[in-house]
Amino acid sequence: MHTEYTLLMSMALDGEAAPDEIRRLEAHVTGCAGCAAMWTRWQALDRRFVAAAWAPAPANLAEKVTARLAEREAQKRRSFWLGSGLLVSWFAVLLVSAAAIGLLALWGTNHPKEVAALLSALAQLLSGGSHALRGIGTLAGSFGGATAALGFGLLIALTGWLALLWAWVMGRSRQWPGLSVSAGK
Amino acid sequence: MEDQELIWLERAKTGDRVAFSRLVEAYRRPVYNLAYRMLGNAVEAEDAAQETFVRMYTKLDSYQPERKLSSWVLAIASHYCIDRLRRRRGEWVSLDEEPIAAVLPSREQGPEERVVRSETRDEVQQMVNRLTAPYRVPLILRYWYDLSYVEIAEVMGLSVQAVKSRLHRARLQMVEVAPAGAALTMTPAGAGGVG
Numbered sequence: 312m313h314t315e316y317t318l319l320m321s322m323a324l325d326g327e328a329a330p331d332e333i334r335r336l337e338a339h340v341t342g343c344a345g346c347a348a349m350w351t352r353w354q355a356l357d358r359r360f361v362a363a364a365w366a367p368a369p370a371n372l373a374e375k376v377t378a379r380l381a382e383r384e385a386q387k388r389r390s391f392w393l394g395s396g397l398l399v400s401w402f403a404v405l406l407v408s409a410a411a412i413g414l415l416a417l418w419g420t421n422h423p424k425e426v427a428a429l430l431s432a433l434a435q436l437l438s439g440g441s442h443a444l445r446g447i448g449t450l451a452g453s454f455g456g457a458t459a460a461l462g463f464g465l466l467i468a469l470t471g472w473l474a475l476l477w478a479w480v481m482g483r484s485r486q487w488p489g490l491s492v493s494a495g496k
Numbered sequence: 497m498e499d500q501e502l503i504w505l506e507r508a509k510t511g512d513r514v515a516f517s518r519l520v521e522a523y524r525r526p527v528y529n530l531a532y533r534m535l536g537n538a539v540e541a542e543d544a545a546q547e548t549f550v551r552m553y554t555k556l557d558s559y560q561p562e563r564k565l566s567s568w569v570l571a572i573a574s575h576y577c578i579d580r581l582r583r584r585r586g587e588w589v590s591l592d593e594e595p596i597a598a599v600l601p602s603r604e605q606g607p608e609e610r611v612v613r614s615e616t617r618d619e620v621q622q623m624v625n626r627l628t629a630p631y632r633v634p635l636i637l638r639y640w641y642d643l644s645y646v647e648i649a650e651v652m653g654l655s656v657q658a659v660k661s662r663l664h665r666a667r668l669q670m671v672e673v674a675p676a677g678a679a680l681t682m683t684p685a686g687a688g689g690v691g
Contacts, residue, residue: 368528
């Protein structure tokens, strides 16, 4: 079998071979048994393919496409609200944290024990609050939409804030022995 | 027809869903058939056809009017199907998949002709299923859409030379992978001359 001629066979079947190429192929297959056999097989294949019908498409495809498009747009909106909710929450937490740290730095220098007690109480309050928020988030999530997105964002943001706060408090626990006792409980 | 489709396309770009539905209706058959021939089963083909139209909708603004709309739509469908085939485990499609064509009514009237025709479709689909993804597309576009090398090249984003080579290799591969006796037996008509 000669590749040069099988390529010509393929082109001839596709109607892309020039007349002189077809003549060349005809001349070759009369003298080459291998290529003649291949040519016969390919012609048989070609007829099978030409006879094969189109697969009938479902009649309601347009309606299903419309429904899928609507679903995708709803998904996009949900993603937007979730993203916005997270962004707003984190921004709010950043602002509140910065303000709180600023205040503590100003006032806490002269009142370390009071600050320690206050932080400890606040951390415990937030810890309890995070559980409550998680419950609210789950409840809101069952209704879907922006409320769930915002609730979820707020929950994550507050949890993150709590973790940062705890890290900060624990980092200072050696300076404030009173706090280390309550934190260790 | 193409002019009318371009009008629908322009309307669809502005968010007109009715106009887009008309486009879907116009290309429902070719897109579904391409997906079915590429993927080899009806459920995946329907999903792929829907996804093709969703992608088409999101890309409406990128359509270039100098390009044939049908080529553009088929290009989206074929690229999506190739991606889908690549995501499958390996490059080969399971031979256990039952092609829908075997149970579909044909255009022939007589029951015997119907049986012969469905057997042909079944056998042909099995052969397509055994080809690797890059060879399926040109073969399908060539036989079911009667596209020239230039048109196939446009759909696939390849050179004409590459299309020529892929069709050649697809045929070689078909002979290698065809089940024993399938479509390869010499028939009296098959022994004829060139062209």
